[in-house]
Amino acid sequence: MAAATLARRIGRSGVAVMKFKSPPVNSLSLEFLTEFSISLEKLENNRACRGVIITSALPKIFSSGLDITEMCGKSIEHYTEFWRAVQEMWLRLYGSNMVTVAAVNGSSPAGGCLIALSCDYRIMAENPKFSIGLNEAQLGIVAPFWFKDTFVNVVGHRIAERSLQLGSLHPAPEAHKLGLVDELVPEEKLMEKAAAVMAQWLALPDHARQLTKTMMRKAVLDRLVAHREEDIKNFISFVSKESIQKSLRMYMEMLKKKKS
Numbered sequence: 367m368a369a370a371t372l373a374r375r376i377g378r379s380g381v382a383v384m385k386f387k388s389p390p391v392n393s394l395s396l397e398f399l400t401e402f403s404i405s406l407e408k409l410e411n412n413r414a415c416r417g418v419i420i421t422s423a424l425p426k427i428f429s430s431g432l433d434i435t436e437m438c439g440k441s442i443e444h445y446t447e448f449w450r451a452v453q454e455m456w457l458r459l460y461g462s463n464m465v466t467v468a469a470v471n472g473s474s475p476a477g478g479c480l481i482a483l484s485c486d487y488r489i490m491a492e493n494p495k496f497s498i499g500l501n502e503a504q505l506g507i508v509a510p511f512w513f514k515d516t517f518v519n520v521v522g523h524r525i526a527e528r529s530l531q532l533g534s535l536h537p538a539p540e541a542h543k544l545g546l547v548d549e550l551v552p553e554e555k556l557m558e559k560a561a562a563v564m565a566q567w568l569a570l571p572d573h574a575r576q577l578t579k580t581m582m583r584k585a586v587l588d589r590l591v592a593h594r595e596e597d598i599k600n601f602i603s604f605v606s607k608e609s610i611q612k613s614l615r616m617y618m619e620m621l622k623k624k625k626s
């Protein structure tokens with residue numbers, strides 16, 4: 367696959383490093399999501415792999431979230447396939463038996479934030495220009511219930527409610543204060559710190575850690591599994607509305623204008 371190049375390396379420590387590399391901004395296209403899920407599945411099935419560090423190969427951007435062009439002016443069949451791929455990615459990552467560490471080395475709005483939130487631990491570069499959050503409301507769209515559930519499980523109900531309603535993108539220091547990321551480190555120390563955190567988590571017996579993780583996350587995962595088809599229908603009916611299409615088009619135009 368060409369668009370989403372994901373470098374993987376499993377060291378002697380049993381840790382893979384996955385680097386998002388889909389210029390210009392690592393947006394989560396159908397192709398990217400499919401490749402990401404396949405990569406996760408391969409690592410999950412590889413007994414030599416016990417943990418994965420997820421980061422970006424691009425400067426300043428971890429991931430710009432779902433590829434908005436995938437949600438604009440496409441067919442029902444396309445929306446169905448795209449949304450199933452988003453669900454699949456989250457089910458694999460949030461439900462992974464591996465230790466997952468996000469080394470967030472750039473901005474991470476919406477779907478990018480979901481990826482970080484789905485990991486076991488988040489370390490972010492301490493650059494106040496980098497921001498993270500579920501900003502869907504700013505686009506005139508609504509974060510699905512499982513994005514919200516994942517967010518609540520990390521920061522708690524009150525912080526999630528305020529942040530989601532306002533569609534806030536939190537600069538790194540604020541994200542740390544809110545508990546949205548666990549640690550801030552200078553950018554050049556990010557991978558070193560991620561490896562140290564990984565070693566700490568891998569020092570425990572896998573079975574105890576895995577069963578505990580399942581216990582903590584199962585209810586939220588089961589909720590999407592039980593309502594998967596309904597969630598796809600909701601997405602399609604929401605995104606097919608002309609008012610939502612208009613909001614998405616205006617947002618894309620705003621992004622382009624910002625440059626000129």
Ligand SMILES: CCCCC/C=C\C/C=C\C/C=C/C(=O)SCCNC(=O)CCNC(=O)[C@H](O)C(C)(C)COP(=O)(O)OP(=O)(O)OC[C@H]1O[C@@H](n2cnc3c(N)ncnc32)[C@H](O)[C@@H]1OP(=O)(O)O
Binds near residue numbers: 475604
């Ligand atoms: C009640 C029932 C509910 C049911 C559920 C229904 C609906 C919910 C559906 C979905 C949830 C949505 C989740 C999402 O993830 S939406 C995506 C949100 N992402 C963003 O808001 C980020 C937008 N991008 C930026 O802010 C910036 O681009 C950046 C990431 C900060 C990088 O800035 P920089 O200045 O470095 O780059 P540019 O802005 O110049 O961008 C370069 C280039 O990329 C294009 N682009 C950026 N982001 C996206 C994107 N997410 N998708 C597609 N394209 C993107 C940008 O337009 C530029 O393109 P150009 O052609 O001009 O070069």
